[in-house]
Amino acid sequence: MSAIFNFQSLLTVILLLICTCAYIRSLAPSLLDRNKTGLLGIFWKCARIALTAAAIPEFFPSPYSPQQKKGSLP
Numbered sequence: 001m002s003a004i005f006n007f008q009s010l011l012t013v014i015l016l017l018i019c020t021c022a023y024i025r026s027l028a029p030s031l032l033d034r035n036k037t038g039l040l041g042i043f044w045k046c047a048r049i050a051l052t053a054a055a056i057p058e059f060f061p062s063p064y065s066p067q068q069k070k071g072s073l074p
Helices: 007-027 029-033 041-059
Strands: none
Touching (some): 007 041, 029 041
């Protein structure tokens, strides 16, 4: 079955596209940055989504991560 008709497969393909664009931008930023508009701008936008999504855990820390209490030694 095609990924277009299966929602889970469609999400997997979109996530793979976003991750691939972020990886390509980390290796060669000029490759994606010169095409910010037009049809190839989709890849630049996917890379920007990945960079924005990578910053989200900084603002919402996991409740399961160990946190030091004030006054305790490391």
